Amino acid sequence: MLLSNPQRVLVLALIFRIIIIVFLDDIRWSIHARIQKHLDQYPFISPKAAQVGTANATFLMLARNSEIEDVLHTLRQIETSFNHRFHYPYVFLNDVQFTPEFIARTTSAISSSASYGVVPTEHWNHPPEIDEERLQRGMKELADKGVDYGGSLPYRNMCRFNSGFFYRHELLQNYRYYWRIEPEVDFFCQIHDDPFQFMQDNNKIYGFTITLYEFEATIxxxxxxxxxxxxxxxxxLAESNALDFLSDDKGATYNLCHFWSNFEIADMNFWRSDTYRKFFDFLDAKGGFYYERWGDAPVHSIAAALFAPKEQLHFFNEIGYRHGTLQHCPQGEVFTKGQCQCSRRRNFDYDGYSCKPRYDRLFEQH
Structure with missing residues (x-):
């Protein structure tokens, strides 16, 4: 039976669509096969792209395979706001191997190279000297109190790893600076200047966007x-330290202020220093990462505030950022310059639970 012209068009369109689907599927499986071939030779490193940024730096993300959609959200945000101009590399870490799907989809989402690694077991699991009964008892107590992640062992592993081991990972050894990013966060502004280069040029060791009080029950x-x-x-102790940010009574007690470490741009040479290594080892021997629920945020904050001059800390006002329900939205000319897409009324800087006023007062003192 002869087909009419409209029918011919429909048939040809259908055939063309089938060809395209088959072609794209072949490409997808080809990529999948190449990645799978390399998974036996971890860490897997994707091909490099030209880097425009000049600092010795990388993005760092600790993520699970199941978080792929939230990871892609963050990558789209950081690429659109910053990295499509600078092309800094990424390091992705997991406590298990990344899947071919995770690697394929993340490498497709970024404009630069990426490395994928597994956290060594001895850096992730709790050390053998931890008392299991005391650990279980502590987790139950916090869980019964309704403390976030109070009953979670993986969360404790993560906090200890972020406190004392991430900078020792083989994939980070060739880098000095890192920008920690998390799954499912937002970056609201166009970042035209290079934060890594700023850290290097101004001898900064720690940069943040949000600072708040810690849950006392965890520490x-x-x-x-x-x-x-x-x-x-x-x-x-540094001579010009930031003790007054941490304490209202010259160190007798802790006021619970800390920098929110889900965003941090920092110098790994500080974490790699003998001072910090000695501090972490001392804390680790106490067992508080497990018996309580010490977070990497207060540990990093206390160390940076006490063992570095306060002038080496930096608030990145121009970087609009959201994690969970809290966000920093730049104000005034910085908002306009950055073409920020956030509500200035929802800025957390001077909320009653924010420690930003205490940080400001550090530099008002004479």
Whole structure:
């Protein structure tokens, strides 16, 4: 039976569509096969792209395979706001191997190279000297109190890893600076200047966007452990430190202020220093990462505030950022210059739970 002209068009369109689907499927499976071939030779490193940024730096993300959609959201945000201009590489870490799908979809989403690695077991699982009964008892107590992640062992593993081990990973050894990014966060503004280069040029060691109070139930003995350490090694305290950001009574007690470490741009040479390594090892021996629920945010914040001059800390006002329900939205000319897409009324900087006013006062003192 002869087909009419409209029928011919429909048939040809259908055939063309089938050809395209088959072609794209072949490409997808070809990529999948190449990635799978490399998975036996971890860490997997995707091909490099030309880097425009001049600092020795990388993005760092700790993520699970199941978080792929949230990871892609973050990558679209950071690429659109910043990295499509600078092409800094990425390092992705996981406590298990990344799937071919995770690798294929993330490498397709970025404008630069990426490396994919597994966290060594000894850097992730709790050390053998941890008392299992005391650990389970502590987790139950916090869970019964309704504390976020209070009953989670993986969360404790993550906090300990981020506190004392991430900078030791083989994929980070050739880098000095890192920008920590998390799945499912937003970057609201166009970032025209290079934060890594700023850190390098101005001798900064730690940069943040949000600062707030920690849940006291998660760190009841952290400050006591810190005081014990500084009494043993008073020479390690920086002369122009930021103790007044952490304490309202010259160090007798901790006011719970910390930098929110889900966003941090920092110098790994500080974490790699003898001072910080000694501090972390001292804390780790106390077992508080497991018996309580010490977070990497207060640990990083206390170390940066005490063992580095306050002038080496930096608030990245121009970087609009959201994690969960909290966000920093630049104000005034910075908002306009950055073409920011956030509500200035929802800026957390001077919320009652924010520690930003305390940070500001550090530099008002004479």
């Amino acid at each position: 009841p003995t952290l400050w006591q452990a810190t005081k014990e350490f500084t009494q043993l090694y008073p020479e390690l």
